[in-house]
Amino acid sequence: MHDTTPCPRCGARRDDTVHRCPAAADVLGLPPAALRVLEVLSAVGRPVVVGGTVRDALLREAGVALPAATGPDVDVELHGAPGTEVVVDALRRAGAVVVTVGAQFAVCKVLLDATHLDVAVVPGAVVDDPALDRAVAVASRHRDLTVNAVAWDPARGVFLDADHGIDDARDRVLRHASDAFGDDPLRVLRVVRFVARYGFSVHPDTVRLARALSDRWDTIAHERLWPEVRRLTEGDHLSAALDVLHATDWERHLPELAAVRDVPQDPTWHPEGPVHVHSGLAADAAARACRASGAAGDRRVVVVLAALLHDLGKAGDGTQRVVDADGSVRIRSIGHEVAGAVAAAALLRRLGAPRSVVREVAVLVREHMVTHSTHGAPPSLPAARRLLRRLGGAVATAEAWALVCEADSRGRGPAASSSAAGAWLDVLRSDQVSGRRTGFVTGRDLVDAGLAPGPRFRALLAEAAEAQDDGVFDDAASGRRWLAARLAEATPAGD
Known part of the structure; x- marks a missing residue:
């Protein structure tokens, strides 16, 4: 995908593995607490902001109407840190609450002033700009879509775009970042969800790849399905999402x-x-x-x-x-x-x-x-x-x-x-x-009248509910009178 066409955002020609597009912090709309965390992380490594925060900033600039944000969550990759313990200690000294999850690749769950951040501590020594650019390019290949693969480097104040994600955001196109998209077939449902959210088209190559993944539906863990379906309803473009389900052959599931x-x-x-x-x-x-x-x-x-x-x-x-x-x-x-x-x-x-x-x-x-x-x-x-x-x-x-x-x-x-x-x-x-939602004739009334629970018991309660709905009685006292009359009707003379 690399070429020398001008970037639609800054007009510069791409001449390297990663295009560096100038962008100030205020473009991302980061809350003050997130900027403070980035400042702390910059003292121990090279942080870059990734994921939805960057994507939505690009979409806002492109004039896309976004659903209301659910919260100020920010995803960060930290390169070149000497160790997770050093990162956790620095964040805690800054007043953040930190919980670490994961073993091989640690993720620090950070809370500062009601702002949530996920800080992924990436192994490896990264100290200069070219090394960081290469690391971002490698990481972008493992993301799902190009619009989600753009990073923001606070040290230089630039977007780092290895896969023309800026172009696709401007063109309102969802395109897989690499063939690694197929490593997780659930990503097809994620594409459908993004269509519902943004109303974007899906690149024909991504549609073809999704069709090739359709037979892998059964490999998706059952508990992962509902969260994607639930989030599908957050968008306003459900009809477009249905079209993509059909085009990708996932509708058959x-x-x-x-x-x-x-x-x-x-x-x-x-x-x-x-x-x-x-x-x-x-x-x-x-x-x-x-x-x-x-x-x-x-x-x-x-x-x-x-x-x-x-x-x-x-x-x-x-x-x-x-x-x-x-x-x-x-x-x-x-x-x-x-x-x-x-x-x-x-x-x-x-x-x-x-x-x-x-x-x-x-x-x-x-x-x-x-x-x-x-x-x-x-x-x-x-x-x-x-x-x-x-x-x-x-x-x-x-x-x-x-x-x-x-x-x-x-x-x-x-x-x-x-x-x-x-x-x-x-x-x-x-x-x-x-x-008048309360039932004025209850099971206790039937028991007091000498009835035992059973089919007739249930039938009388249903009949009482219908009589109440029809206005035959409108309080507990008149309900009991109705019940007495109903039972008398059902009792043969002489019994």
Whole structure:
């Protein structure tokens, strides 16, 4: 890749193994504590800042809109230090909390003034600039992508770019740094995650390499999958990420998702095209809605995944072609929300998602069609109560459900519109609904009435919940009267 073309950032021609591009510290936006740590490390070796801090600085300069930072974490490589003990002692004398992990290659976990830094102590004697440049060039070959392989040298105030990472940041391209990319096939999922985060294209050579790695899915440790999937939901470009999954042949490892590719939909309701297109657009809409509403952490994970997976039930027999008397063909997907909940849960369990995430995503998928039953009108109180009960009784889950329904409506291309879920949510939040979540007829009431736990016991509790939702009774006293009357009805005369 080395050539003499001008650097798009500084205009200088590349004439060496590593291009040195001038950059002051303020370009990186480093917090004062990080600058202090670099100063301390400079007294015992040659530190360079690497990883996401440098990448995001280049992307900001290139005009890329970045998601909000999760914290001031900084990755540092320290070359030429006499030993880990010397490094730890210097940092502690500066007031930092330091924990060392690793054996052959020590990494110091550093905390100073709420700033976290990972300092990798690289073995070997590095004392001058040419030696440092060579060491950075060697290290860059072992990084995943060129945009992640650029380092920053505080001593000279320059970016060190061995693989045209600065160019790729400007061109918004994700490209593998070397063939060592294939040493860890999980890196393909990391590329998909970066696409979701930045909306970048993937270089054709990297797509070809990723396809060649597809058969190595089973070599990835199971516990490594969920963290990548979880972070995928942090981006706003899920539809682009789906395209990369398909192009790299990694979509086949998510069979429930692959099964909805090119599944047709009724063009009246879905002019955007087949199910996989709608799924991506809905996930994009959910991500934007989460960012606008401040939904973050597990809330965002659940909402984005539910929007992405909400139509999995349209695969296979979930979609039917109906031929009318006039010969016209309609496409229907009756009951797909129920089948979709099962499929979403199965997929998430295999990816190692926590039970709470699996359960809530499945509930949101199962209930995403509810608003269509009222054709845009606000629900009745009984309908809202029943929905809230099916959602688990939590208003927070109802709010997540409304976001998913809205994303479903927004992810329809030319037919994008607002959902009736907002009107439903107003009713769900009301005291007449959310204030009545407590069951007024309890198992203790049934025991006091002489019933033993069993099938009839459970059936009566379910019937009581439905009666309460319908407004048949509205407090514990009237609930007990309802129960007494219900038991009297079920008791034969003379008993």
